[in-house]
Amino acid sequence: MAGAVLVAALLAWVYLWPWPRYVPVLTYHSVLPRAEMDRTNLVLMSLERFTEQMAFLKRHGYHSVTLEELAAFVAGRGVKLPPKPVVITFDDGYEDNYTYARPVLQAAGFTAVVSVVVKYSDETSAGRTVDPTLRYLTWDQLREMTAEGVFEVESHTYDSHHDVAIDGLGTAAPAVTHRRFLWDQARLETEDEYRARILADLQRSRAEIAAQVGRAPVAITYPYGTSNLTVETLARQAGYEVGLSTLKGFNLRGENLMRLRRITAADRDGPLRFAFKLSPAHYPRDLFLGFLRRHGVLKGD
Numbered sequence: 001m002a003g004a005v006l007v008a009a010l011l012a013w014v015y016l017w018p019w020p021r022y023v024p025v026l027t028y029h030s031v032l033p034r035a036e037m038d039r040t041n042l043v044l045m046s047l048e049r050f051t052e053q054m055a056f057l058k059r060h061g062y063h064s065v066t067l068e069e070l071a072a073f074v075a076g077r078g079v080k081l082p083p084k085p086v087v088i089t090f091d092d093g094y095e096d097n098y099t100y101a102r103p104v105l106q107a108a109g110f111t112a113v114v115s116v117v118v119k120y121s122d123e124t125s126a127g128r129t130v131d132p133t134l135r136y137l138t139w140d141q142l143r144e145m146t147a148e149g150v151f152e153v154e155s156h157t158y159d160s161h162h163d164v165a166i167d168g169l170g171t172a173a174p175a176v177t178h179r180r181f182l183w184d185q186a187r188l189e190t191e192d193e194y195r196a197r198i199l200a201d202l203q204r205s206r207a208e209i210a211a212q213v214g215r216a217p218v219a220i221t222y223p224y225g226t227s228n229l230t231v232e233t234l235a236r237q238a239g240y241e242v243g244l245s246t247l248k249g250f251n252l253r254g255e256n257l258m259r260l261r262r263i264t265a266a267d268r269d270g271p272l273r274f275a276f277k278l279s280p281a282h283y284p285r286d287l288f289l290g291f292l293r294r295h296g297v298l299k300g301d
Helices: 002-016 047-059 067-074 096-108 118-125 139-147 191-213 229-238 271-277 284-294
Strands: 025-028 030-032 044-046 085-092 112-116 151-155 163-165 172-174 219-221 242-248 260-264
Touching: 030 047, 030 096, 044 047, 047 096, 047 271, 067 085, 067 242, 085 096, 096 112, 096 139, 112 118, 112 139, 112 219, 118 139, 118 191, 139 151, 139 191, 151 191, 191 229
Parallel strands: 025 085, 025 260, 030 044, 085 112, 112 151, 151 219, 219 242, 242 260
Antiparallel strands: 163 172
8 A cells, every 4th residue: 555655646746736837759660440450560550549549639739839949949049938838749751740740740739840752852853653562751841841831841962871791791780970982993982971961961862851841841750760979070060960869768958859669659649648758757858857956956947
């Protein structure tokens, strides 16, 4: 009995205490009706579950905010966020974000972020197939999505969302974070060559998004969620203010803007599991930092 009371008191403290502001950034990829889903693909979200999760956010008073607003908050630039802010993001730029996710977001009154691999939208817009099993957003669709005010378009690189060989044995690793093996020269890229390749990709991606939708992206969403100090430095040099990672947790004031944390929403996340993911109790690091800030040990909201 005493144990149950202690647990109840702890939960009440976690959920009801006026913690410093936590901003969750939710990650989605593809959204399809359950009947069309490949259940072995863990990044797929059923339309039914996505609709349920957006209804949960609406019912519990969440307000979507833009990446610019989040960045200003994290950097301490005096922006005032609404109660229970959330950023909703979609990676890769699948066509179903337009077909299925967009109407649900519109109905709930939420905005969202879509991070596109620019070459995929180039190819799809030209009528060419990137992958016979997948369909990506065209620039016409992206322009419509931004004109409606529902989506902001961010970068997922121009064409670096893939692995490269990093040695003569063909060992593969993410193209963004590793020097590639040059087969025709039987050698590894130099550090200067690697940096030039990544910078050119990031600059090209940002410039083309700006030209196509009329707004330059503020964020680079790292392929596979991975980055390193070189990539982050080059991203800033290319004009990006924010880097979206797959580090788990919430974002508090003072976070590294080039390594913002996100929470992956999954199709298995029913209401209780989804609610727990949106609680600082799910992320001990954030709970601890929030406790320190609440008691003045650390500065912040």
